[in-house]
Amino acid sequence: MAERKNPHPKSLPGGSVSTRSHKEGGTSTLPFPPRGGKGLGDGGADRVVLSVDKLRIHYATPQGDVIAVSDISFDLYEGETLGLVGESGCGKSTTAYGILQLVQPPGYIVNGSIEVDGTEVLNLTEEELRKFRWTGLSLIPQGAMNSLNPTMRVKDQIIDVIESHEGKQNDKEALRKRIFELFQNVGLPNRIYNMYPHELSGGMKQRVCIAMGVALHPTVVIADEATSALDVVVQRIVAQTLVKVKDEIGVSLIVIGHDMGLLAQIVDRIAVMYAGKMVEIAPVENVYANPLHPYTQLLIDSIPSIKERKPLKITEGITHDPRNPPSGCIFRLRCPFAWEHCAEVEPPPIYVEDKHEVACHLYAEQFEERRTDALATLANP
């Protein structure tokens, strides 16, 4: 209580270099250096492999539809790892399941378009969709603990996905080798080949899910909080495995998570969601060094740091009823900078720089003054 420090001064967009690069923050004690050196432009051709456009998903409830995902759009580039963050209930999983066509009732997709490698997923027939699954889009599920069929051996659960899509495999020896290879990729011992899920540890189950997820070299892999049920050390090891496998196989990856520290290590870009809207999408260095959207700033601010103690920010969570979102900006009820305009007009995505967009009026050109003012007050409360 006594040694309460001032909040850390917030960096200003377009201002001087941030005082809070993640190298200085809590992440520097982590076992491996942060990613991001790869550089977004490095890959040369930035081919879009997944394009989500105006995806909207509702859950029907007796009191009206819960708007879980509200017209979000983004692109995923080839070989890219995109992090999807936001507080609990903001619609991350629903987005993922929407992309995968797995929204469970009472949820349903209201509108939108999901293109994978030029294929419109929403237009596929049932059988086409079945064939497309796992080869086009695969999932590493949120609850790996319960995501494996308890009455099937590990090998059979991997074999069934192979045989469902590639037909009956007659060369059993080759099939075995292939599975051992997958095991090796994710660091699993061969002895689990014949085991049942309950005989594996949580980390092992998660790796099995990863091995399964990449078994068919899909175009895009979506990992929904693939690590959140694991203890911190295993979490990081599994996350590392995920990235390693992803690089080896050359798929694109969407990682959903809460742990901004962990995500910083493994993703190229981060998309921030709030109450079903995507409020900012930016290369990972920008997000940590220079968060633009007030909500992103709040998120970054709440990352615990080991080196410095800062007052715990109480984030109270989404305050409005998800059935009746506020007019204008979705975040305005909690935004410290909100003004009348925010209630009247919904902020469109604003292009900041390559692969960086933010949905906040402050960054519209005509409100530049207001932005400077607002952020100044933040720096000197």
Next chain:
Amino acid sequence: MGVFSFNYLLRRLLVFFLTIWVAATLIFIIPRLAPGDPIGAMIARMSRQEGFVENADLIIEAWRKRFGLDDPLYVQYFRFIGNTLRLDLGYSLANFPAKVSELVGRALPWTIGLVGIATAIFFTVGNLCGALLAWRRTPRLLKIMIPISMTFTSVPPALFSLLLVYIFGFLLPIFPQVGAYGRGMVPEFTLEFFGSVLYHGFLPAMSIVLVTFGFWALGMRGMMVTIEGEDYMILAQAKGLKPFYVLYRYMIRNAILPQMTALAVSIGTLVNGSVLVEIMFTYNGMGSLIYSGIANQDFGLIQGTSFILIVTSALAVLIIDLTYPLIDPRISLEGR
């Protein structure tokens, strides 16, 4: 497959032997709770009913020896338990000097056959119907037909057998009303005899099946619904597996586990029902044996038959419980 966990095995065996012990003890105690000298009272009652009893002295002698009614109670008890465990069930009063074990030996296979086949049918059909009820892709028509076919669910089998006998044995006499095989036939291994057994067994088996399979369908449907919400079902869908494969390898395969447990639990009720069904059809099984015991006040027969049926039920439960680890990989090693 897996190695039985000591715990699991031990518990099941304990329940098995406890059941037998409890049954034997009950059968020892119950007549002694009745007022008066149990054997004397029995004979007296028989004499009253039938006028006179052939070999009455012999019977009384045999029973006195068996019960050792002059010994202290605990001696009687241990002797009784000893005899019972050796399946020495004494004499039938009405069919003296026939031993109860002989009569039971002849009747038991019929009961096991009838109940076994009926169980196999309602368990298979019931679970299949339940699975189809819950499956998204089941044709509309089936989803309407199955519940209709379940109308008689929970009507007691004995009452339902009355209706079946009336309709298919009396009004439209296409099935025989009584017996387990044709009158005048001798049990032998011929096709003709076998056909006759099936023909006679059809209505009794249907009396059990038609009122029972609905329970299993409902239970299975409930389990399937629960399993549809499991995480591994979402993954199965995401994996793009073939729908039919998902149905049997992911859903039915997992939903059947609690159904097996439920089957073990329901054996007692099942035997209750089949005893009565046998009586309605005068089927040559244990039920009819008990009924003749009741009709003739043949107490030894009632006791012996009941005891053996209880042992048989306990054995059936034991067998189900011991096969369970073979289908649920989690049980064998975790030892729950």
Next chain:
Amino acid sequence: MAEQSKDAAVAGGTKKAGLLNRFDNPWLNWKFLSGASIMGFIFFLIFLGNQFWDTELALAGSSPLNMPPLGFTNWRDQEGIPEHPLGTENSGRDMLALLIVGTPRTIGVGFIAATVGMGVGIFLGFLAGFVGGLVDDVIRLATDVTITIPSLLVLIVIQSVLPYIDLVTMALLISMFAWATPTRYIRAQVLSMRESGYVQMARLSGVPTRDIMYREIMPNLLPYLAASYIGNMTGAILSAVGLELLGFGPQRIPSLGVSIFFSIEAAALLRNMWWWWGIPTVILAIVFIALLLINLGLDEIANPRLRKAN
């Protein structure tokens, strides 16, 4: 997820209150309602019958023998008469009076046995679930053994040595076996609720066990208990009917099962006296189906997942 959305619903305050919103009111379940209506209707008829029909006619010798129901003829070509609209049986009992008197007796046996069994079941189930350890082991063993034994057989053995048995004794004997299923069921429910979040919270914050039991677990258990109770009652009536079909039971004024027993003894089937065994059988069948409907309805009320699946 479901919890979140529930919270959101409460927070939103937009909840439409309304008895007729079928999402909101799980009790508006057609199975439950139709089962309950059938039972209600049966009781109503019994009530009417007691008011307007001479129940003395249920005694032997009170009426002409073997009369068919109104509009039918028997094998002696006698026509049914309005004095005995449902016919009579071979000892001169009026079938209508028999139904009026016998139906509540059969249901009553089930009611008493189920109530006693349920009481014991609740006690033992909670005891096993809460105390655990050796107590739990013993209760579980006793439950498993009791469930394994086909109760009818023991009841037959008991009744065969007893000279005469009245309905209440019969009910109490049946209840000796009617506790096991509820015990097993309640124990399982208590164990699963104990593990659930809100009970854990209560424990952590030091709420006494007894309060947890009454305030947290009991209310949530109620629909389950109700379903279990109805299931138990079905089982008890089944046992009672089973014994009655064997001739154990009240003989002077027969219950439905005893009446069927008499008809079988008298070869009513062969004499085509279908009204004698048929009417009681159909009434019993309707009672069982109604109880099943109530049970299924309660299951759906207790378990939202089942409800959604419809």
